[in-house]
Amino acid sequence: MFGIVVALFAVAAHAADAPRLLRIGVLAYRGSEDAERTFETTVAQLARALPHYRVEMIAGSAAFLTTQIARDEIDFVVTNPGHYLELAIDYSATAIATVQDMDGTSASEAVGATILAPTNLGEIQSIADLKGRRIAAVAPEAFGFRAAWLEFLDRGVDPFKDARPLFVGFPVDGVVDAVRAGRADAGIVRSCLLEKLIAEGKVKPEEFRVVGRRPSGTLNCQVSTRLYPGWPFVKVAQTSPAMARQVADALLAMQPSSGDIVWSAPESYHRVQDLYRALKVGPYAPFTRLGILDFLWEYRWWGIAASMAALWWLVHVTRVAHLLRRRTAELQAAHEKARLEAERMEHTVRLSLMGEMASSLAHEINQPLAAILSYARGCERRLDAGIDPDGVREGVRRIALQAERAGSMVKRMRDFVRKTPSRQLPIDPAVIVADALALFEPTAAARGVTVEADLTGPLPIVRADRLQIEEVLLNLLQNALEAAAGRPDPEIVLSARVVDHAVLIAVTDNGPGVPPEARDSLFDAFFTTKPEGLGLGLSLSRTIAEAHGGRLDPDFDTPGATTFRFRLPLIEEEDHV
């Protein structure tokens, strides 16, 4: 698509008020320069007649002009009758004048086509002789070609099936060049082009012969087709009626001078309509072509945009789905990693706790072993002496009891350090407290610290991970022990009771208390006041408390006592199933 804009300022265009734009599109069948030359007088006269307009001429191909009309960039069009027919249907275009040559040619029979063949190709005499030949033309939709097409059909020749059309595009001179160069055996051009080229000296009169010549009436040129009205001056739907009337008046009022074109009242273009109907082209193309292909072509930008949008959407959706899958997997992996990390940390702290209590626990297991040994030796001596058979029986029974005692201690220790996945199950908190105390008491005893268990009445069932809660309690007890040991009358009180829909377990020691500067960091990981502490106990304990929907809070307010309170929420009613 190409277009050239030439602005012609009228003499009187220097009017004070800004001139309105009047844009005239001109079909450039021989190139834009020729189009301008042909119509420059018309445009200049219009500019003179309508000084309040700034007149612009835009030359271009039919497709370019159609596009400009669609974009409302053109007010008027000067074009061939075929193009006008299409514009009339698609854009409600109306001819306001028809061109007329000065030489007296009838305006109703002014345009046709001429079929040229090189004079030396003697075998091409009529249109029928063109079967199987290569025929050059501007384009399948060019008016000249279509005019010729009807003549072909009349003689039983389908130019597409029976001949080989060669479309060379604008300008029309290319057709002459193709024939002259032997690339085509014949060419279809607009009527009077041949005479014009001869007059311009570009073609020798004897060089081409006109094939299928028909009478040309008042037209002073050789033609091969019927004649159709001259080019119309067309207004389109959006052209304002006032402007159209002013232009029409100006066109008809133009005074012809020699060699110029003049404008007469618009001719009837029904013969052009008949031509198109017979060829089933333009507005009369079969529905499939017009309906779908033309529709698609016309709305191709929308189509492309919609396709791009759909494609973008598809890519976007796919990408989002992919990202979602990847993120989900990453999240799951991170979650799993964090869980394992937490379990590892719990286990480390449990081992560390067990390490701190190890010596006392060993002592605790040693006690039943020592008892077992003494009972066994006592039995042995009684048997050797043959005395006290009842004593032997009693001794053996007590050996069994002490073995069970040692065994349960070992089991408790093994359970505590075993690596087990976290599981929250309904459990009696008293059982956990008892287990923790059983593990802890030997250590307290070794350090000379009294542990008082203040457990009033039965406790309701909670949902908890037994080991984790035991770990929290042992952490608190161990901390309390470190604080209280070495003080006069060191004592730890462990109490458990129900307060506000929760089991509240409190561990209180009568140690020196936590120094104020350490209170803020108490629950930070790796913060410790003990020389060999991991600094994980309280931080982990709080994490465990929160994982159970509970809390772990210190209480420094009572003088001479430090308390840590561990809240474990009761199972909600709906959980009881």
Place this chain on the structure above:
Amino acid sequence: MSDDAPIIWVVDDDPAVRDSVGFLVASLGYAYETCTSAREFLERLDDARPCCVVLDVRLPGLSGLELQGELLRRGSTVGIVFVSGHGDIPKAVRAVRLGAFDFLEKPFDDQILLDRVGEALEASREAIAERRRRGLLERRLAALTEREREVLARVVAGKTSKAIALELDISAKTVENHRANLMAKAGVNSVAQLIAWASDPTDI
């Protein structure tokens, strides 16, 4: 005589340990008593009887070693055999230096424990006998006059009446009177018997 029958005390806060040690010593026919704490033991102890104590080092409240110190302060004759769940050498050395018969680590060899218990009981018996002898002597000497005790000390030292009279700046006749009174109070007939009466009451 039931008062002289030895008794073995077992002091441990672990009931099984207490009971098992009692069960063991009972196999040799010993009588035994158990205590949960050092305080309870101090309240119940009657060391007029031959006795010993199998004592846990680690006890709630007063510890085993503190109990040993208290017994020494009281001049108790009870023999101590320590048992401990932990091999604590410094504690063991200190305990033995202060007179404990042994420091056994749990679980202990029954024979060693019983041997030590036997030794401790023997020592306890001797200590009781010694205490009785001293008591008797003190009572005998308490019945004498000041001058008689001075004369007796010199008689036991093997001095003649003349030498004693010279030493005490009294007449030989007076010394002879004191000797006669001493023989009468002691209920003996000879000087040799008088010397024995004043030094070793068990030999009578």
